[in-house]
Amino acid sequence: xxxxxxTENNQRITIAVDxxxxxxxxxxxxxxxxLALAQAGRQGLPLQLILAGPGEVVQPFAAEHDGxxxxxPTTQAIAMDEHPASAVRSKKxxxxxxxxRLVREGVADGFFSxxxxxxxxxxxxxxxxxxxxxxxxxxxxxxxxxKGTVLLLDSGANADVKPEYLRQFALMGACYLRExxxxxxxxxxxxxxxxxxxxxxxxxxxxxxxxxxxxxxGNAEGHDIFSGRFNCIVTDGFTGNVVLKTxxxxxxxxxxxxKGVFFSSLKSKLAAGLLRSDLQAxxxxxxxxxxxxxxxxxxxxxAVIGHGSxxxxxxxxxxxTTARAATAKxxxxxxxxxxxxxxx
Amino acid sequence: xxxxxxTENNQRITIAVDxxxxxxxxxxxxxxxxLALAQAGRQGLPLQLILAGPGEVVQPFAAEHDGxxxxxPTTQAIAMDEHPASAVRSKKxxxxxxxxRLVREGVADGFFSxxxxxxxxxxxxxxxxxxxxxxxxxxxxxxxxxKGTVLLLDSGANADVKPEYLRQFALMGACYLRExxxxxxxxxxxxxxxxxxxxxxxxxxxxxxxxxxxxxxGNAEGHDIFSGRFNCIVTDGFTGNVVLKTxxxxxxxxxxxxKGVFFSSLKSKLAAGLLRSDLQAxxxxxxxxxxxxxxxxxxxxxAVIGHGSxxxxxxxxxxxTTARAATAKxxxxxxxxxxxxxxx
Numbered sequence: 001x002x003x004x005x006x007t008e009n010n011q012r013i014t015i016a017v018d019x020x021x022x023x024x025x026x027x028x029x030x031x032x033x034x035l036a037l038a039q040a041g042r043q044g045l046p047l048q049l050i051l052a053g054p055g056e057v058v059q060p061f062a063a064e065h066d067g068x069x070x071x072x073p074t075t076q077a078i079a080m081d082e083h084p085a086s087a088v089r090s091k092k093x094x095x096x097x098x099x100x101r102l103v104r105e106g107v108a109d110g111f112f113s114x115x116x117x118x119x120x121x122x123x124x125x126x127x128x129x130x131x132x133x134x135x136x137x138x139x140x141x142x143x144x145x146x147k148g149t150v151l152l153l154d155s156g157a158n159a160d161v162k163p164e165y166l167r168q169f170a171l172m173g174a175c176y177l178r179e180x181x182x183x184x185x186x187x188x189x190x191x192x193x194x195x196x197x198x199x200x201x202x203x204x205x206x207x208x209x210x211x212x213x214x215x216x217x218g219n220a221e222g223h224d225i226f227s228g229r230f231n232c233i234v235t236d237g238f239t240g241n242v243v244l245k246t247x248x249x250x251x252x253x254x255x256x257x258x259k260g261v262f263f264s265s266l267k268s269k270l271a272a273g274l275l276r277s278d279l280q281a282x283x284x285x286x287x288x289x290x291x292x293x294x295x296x297x298x299x300x301x302x303a304v305i306g307h308g309s310x311x312x313x314x315x316x317x318x319x320x321t322t323a324r325a326a327t328a329k330x331x332x333x334x335x336x337x338x339x340x341x342x343x344x
Numbered sequence: 345x346x347x348x349x350x351t352e353n354n355q356r357i358t359i360a361v362d363x364x365x366x367x368x369x370x371x372x373x374x375x376x377x378x379l380a381l382a383q384a385g386r387q388g389l390p391l392q393l394i395l396a397g398p399g400e401v402v403q404p405f406a407a408e409h410d411g412x413x414x415x416x417p418t419t420q421a422i423a424m425d426e427h428p429a430s431a432v433r434s435k436k437x438x439x440x441x442x443x444x445r446l447v448r449e450g451v452a453d454g455f456f457s458x459x460x461x462x463x464x465x466x467x468x469x470x471x472x473x474x475x476x477x478x479x480x481x482x483x484x485x486x487x488x489x490x491k492g493t494v495l496l497l498d499s500g501a502n503a504d505v506k507p508e509y510l511r512q513f514a515l516m517g518a519c520y521l522r523e524x525x526x527x528x529x530x531x532x533x534x535x536x537x538x539x540x541x542x543x544x545x546x547x548x549x550x551x552x553x554x555x556x557x558x559x560x561x562g563n564a565e566g567h568d569i570f571s572g573r574f575n576c577i578v579t580d581g582f583t584g585n586v587v588l589k590t591x592x593x594x595x596x597x598x599x600x601x602x603k604g605v606f607f608s609s610l611k612s613k614l615a616a617g618l619l620r621s622d623l624q625a626x627x628x629x630x631x632x633x634x635x636x637x638x639x640x641x642x643x644x645x646x647a648v649i650g651h652g653s654x655x656x657x658x659x660x661x662x663x664x665t666t667a668r669a670a671t672a673k674x675x676x677x678x679x680x681x682x683x684x685x686x687x688x
């Protein structure tokens with residue numbers, strides 16, 4: 001790292017940012033990073049960024065944001081379609097691997113990337129490492145549902161899981177809600193019926209393991225993501241990922257169909273004009289930009305993965321999400337939560 | 345059956361209807377049955393109904409629709425929360441079991457119920473029986489997506505499946521699309537990545553089995569339900585059911601949020617007034633009422649299950665869906681399609 005990172009001031013939160021992550025990188029990342037610094041300033045959050053990426057990209061940014069941003073020049077990049085684990089093993093000087101190494105070495109308090117989810121997962125697991133007692137890290141995504149945000153995990157890290165993994169996902173999700181969002185968990189097991197004993201073999205076996213957890217309310221069905229009853233829904237990474245992308249498709253399909261209605265006549269165009277700002281606000285409140293990232297829970301450091309199509313605003317949200325999880329010392333909280341439960 | 349069923353006229357399609365199925369039964373069923381007869385008349389479809397249910401419910405209806413409807417009095421009812429298989433075994437004179445028996449005996453060409461999905465599944469499988477070569481019948485649901493209707497199967501019959509079941513689901517779905525809707529299948533395997541080799545062990549093993557089928561386009565992700573690329577998406581009954589209920593929840597949540605926008609100010613109330621009829625039309629086009637039922641594919645007879653909250657309009661759509669599948673002799677078509685494939 002070029003320039004000295006303040007370690008004397010314990011308050012300062014340092015986040016490593018992958019300057020090459022996302023479809024519109026590095027421009028969207030640099031804009032998002034600047035936005036995050038401005039927003040953090042307004043919120044009184046003492047944020048410092050370390051941008052990992054090509055020197056000619058990150059050094060001018062650090063110079064421009066002297067005292068708030070540092071440059072960590074890297075020479076390699078991992079593309080979206082590379083095999084995650086082998087890319088991470090072979091490209092030691094890629095922005096993703098270097099960003100995770102900064103976290104492992106304690107130079108950064110967290111890492112944010114809007115790059116390849118698989119590569120970030122692999123790098124976080126291989127470079128930063130798993131929390132002791134956690135069998136599989138999970139991707140936790142905040143779904144901005146109209147009746148309240150819902151944390152869905154696993155949303156794609158583990159396509160095949162065991163019942164015990166689901167119990168740990170619930171524990172980690174509850175920890176995030178409590179420590180970072182200040183909310184008590186209302187946990188549901190995603191299933192295809194409301195009563196115990198329903199569903200797949202996995203769901204049937206997981207139910208009794210989950211039922212011992214504080215905040216466990218029972219099975220949640222697909223529509224319960226929007227019912228407001230649960231704020232934490234656990235499932236395997238296959239179902240979770242399909243559900244997440246289904247919601248994205250449904251929301252975008254529905255707004256597309258609404259557009260068709262609005263442009264169908266002069267009368268409706270007029271009406272749409274009156275509603276434009278309210279509808280735009282609704283669309284934004286339901287978009288993933290409001291959240292800006294999915295958390296990788298279960299690794300010994302904070303790592304947040306943004307959507308590949310992240311705009312600057314989404315990158316800024318993602319960086320602030322990373323900073324908040326780091327401020328709350330989330331990995332240590334999860335380790336403490338999982339510890340006694342493992343003994344019991 | 346009281347009254348003679350015409351077997352001389354091959355054109356006539358006779359559908360057995362469960363008068364006790366659905367939250368608003370029997371009123372919604374009777375209204376829906378009358379609506380179906382009227383719609384069939386307008387479409388030139390020679391539809392005859394046999395209503396199975398309490399004599400005091402079904403006999404007046406048959407008398408009122410003399411020549412178009414028959415009464416099949418039954419003495420038992422299966423509730424939504426009963427254990428499906430044991431209810432079907434113990435209640436031989438329930439409207440669901442009797443309806444299925446009419447199909448097995450060839451008295452009716454198809455059966456429609458908006459009652460317990462599990463009980464209908466169990467009755468259809470136990471009473472009507474599976475098609476030779478089909479390992480597991482599946483529930484196939486038509487999702488009315490803005491860019492074109494998509495057939496999703498299995499949407500809940502089999503929580504745990506084997507790769508070969510998924511191949512058979514695809515075959516049956518393609519058969520329904522071709523024979524009943526006159527559409528060539530564009531088949532996708534629901535998965536969490538677009539390339540072969542991605543996903544759960546099940547999806548990885550199913551891919552090569554599916555890739556030999558005509559119309560197979562590869563993996564479909566959650567958002568592809570709305571992309572218009574596929575018209576037939578296959579998955580296990582756990583994922584399918586979760587996806588279906590997630591879409592229901594998302595659509596209803598979004599229309600709820602829109603309502604909030606519309607009532608937020610005088611200006612928006614005015615605009616909403618101008619859009620009311622167009623929005624209502626959009627909502628209806630996306631609701632399950634437009635389809636009115638899910639098909640039970642793989643049994644040796646036509647059986648269609650309606651949503652528990654079916655209105656009269658939804659019941660009518662469901663009865664007509666049943667009649668169209670019966671007219672197309674769907675079970676025989678599926679048997680013919682699965683036969684040679686089993687040998688190959």
